Amino acid sequence: MAPGLRADAIVTDVGSVKGKVIELVAPHLDMRRFVPGHPVAGTEKSGPAAAIDRLFENRWCILAPQAVTDADATEQVAALWRALGSKVELMEPAHHDKVLAITSHLPHLLAYNIVNTADDLEGVLKGEVLKYAAGGFTDFTRIAASDPTMWRDVFLHNKTAVLEIVGRYIEDLTALQRAIRWDEAEVLFERFKSAQAIRREVVRAGQAYKRVPSGRYQRDGSARQLSQTLS
Amino acid sequence: MAPGLRADAIVTDVGSVKGKVIELVAPHLDMRRFVPGHPVAGTEKSGPAAAIDRLFENRWCILAPQAVTDADATEQVAALWRALGSKVELMEPAHHDKVLAITSHLPHLLAYNIVNTADDLEGVLKGEVLKYAAGGFTDFTRIAASDPTMWRDVFLHNKTAVLEIVGRYIEDLTALQRAIRWDEAEVLFERFKSAQAIRREVVRAGQAYKRVPSGRYQRDGSARQLSQTLS
Structure with a gap:
């Protein structure tokens, strides 16, 4: 144009x-x-x-x-x-790409990936995964419904920042995997505890949205209230 | 007792x-x-x-x-x-542990992990992660708020099934990482497309719940409707 x-x-x-x-x-x-x-x-x-x-x-x-x-x-x-x-x-453009790599691009990659890992699993039927998805799986599948063409391009066009953050993520996940293998209960507890604390801050920051019957989104006041009760 | x-x-x-x-x-x-x-x-x-x-x-x-x-x-x-x-x-008890490892235990581990990876990131402020969490990060943090003591025990007590599924997940994620590095657009598109299709089945299976103002959960009829529109 x-x-x-x-x-x-x-x-x-x-x-x-x-x-x-x-x-x-x-x-x-x-x-x-x-x-x-x-x-x-x-x-x-x-x-x-x-x-x-x-x-x-x-x-x-x-x-x-x-x-x-x-x-x-x-x-x-x-x-x-x-x-x-x-x-x-x-x-700054480069800083934007780094911030979004962690807050948006990585979550989408992880969501796409868990859905595929589940689908490839031998011995567990797809129907069973769908049946018991409420145990946590469902949260991840929402963004896995995002447009594949757009997201393919996001990853290819933000390659440097995404590869850096995926590398760190795999490193951290491998450390948790090792802690499970060697029964390092304290390592697991500390990592989970710190994640829980950060989640409270996310809720407090008012970024936890919920869908309401009209199909619109509104701020999740009840989650905020819970966070205050817990802290 | x-x-x-x-x-x-x-x-x-x-x-x-x-x-x-x-x-x-x-x-x-x-x-x-x-x-x-x-x-x-x-x-x-x-x-x-x-x-x-x-x-x-x-x-x-x-x-x-x-x-x-x-x-x-x-x-x-x-x-x-x-x-x-x-x-x-x-x-069967062993089958239960395998099904739950993928539908519930792995999602919790991934959620805890992304919150910690984000927290350890140099050059990106925690405040920025919280500010832009709506881009996808928020979905993952909900279950990262789960009780750390209980989840430490779940991972240690379902070690075999969890290690198997975490191993597969890392393998699959590493393949996506490689596809991004080498600009394998088709590989990314196919994996994302298949994840999107599976998500539709999850929604159709009626497992996508939403929170309503009362704090109760109800089935997400609007998501089901969307899935039908798309398919």
Whole structure:
């Protein structure tokens, strides 16, 4: 679309990876007017039928301007997101890609993977996995329903940050595996205890959403209350 | 309690692991009257304040009688669970431990692990992880809030099945890691696509629960509807 743009037109995007988008867009656009963006909102569903009104309300939108980006362009894109109810945060593109690798990309990879590991299991029928999925498996499958084309591209385009975090994850998981094998009860307890404490902070940070019958999302006040009871 | 029991008293349990419970109980009880049980229901919360009425309604309760178990004892325990609204399934103890390793124990281990991996990350602030947790991380943290003492024991008492499944999971995850490194787009797409299809079956199987404002759980009819729209 570059040749058809007005000279001062501001261009932005909503992709899940920022470094690669900037790299791909740079040869074609006036980068002073390009404001890379990423609204951190949405569900595992895609297409018009999955639309949620007020999706962006009270959710973060990350803008990742570069040194060359015009301040007024960034401000106008920020104003657009604020008008939709979002909270806007500015972040270095490379830092964005690192933060999202842990908060979003890794969880999706793990979710896709557990569903496939379960499916390949000999001796356990698929029907049994589905039947007893409420024991924890279900949580992981929600995001495994996400669009395969989009996620293939997210992983390939955020390769460096994702490989770094997957490497760390496997390292940590292998340590837990070893602790189970050698009956290191204290190691397991300490790791689980610390995870539990961090979860309380997530809930307190108000990021635990629940689905309500209308199909909309709302903040999980009951979870917040529980967290206060426990602490 | 064994010395205080009537000779024909039926004993049952509700533990998450069955093989080890049988092994520990065997020296003390008349095994003809012991019916190992596991209601697959509950949340990450524990204690009386987290009680949910109708928790067992329409949920599976697995009973794992052995060859020596009296048929009438099994039937009486089954009747108890049915009276609470549960659907009862009989399963070999070793098979139970394998099915639960994939549907419940592995998901908990992965959830605990991602929370800790995130916490140890240099260059990414904890506050940032919490802020952008809605991108997928939140799903995993729910079960990471589960009781550390109980889960330490589950892993140590279901060691064989858990180590087998964790080994497979790491193997599969390493294959995805390799596919990302070598830009194997087709490998990623095929794995993600198959996971998405399995998720649809989970939803169809009616195991996707959502929390409603009262704090109770109810079946996620909207997810079922979506699955039908997509398929």
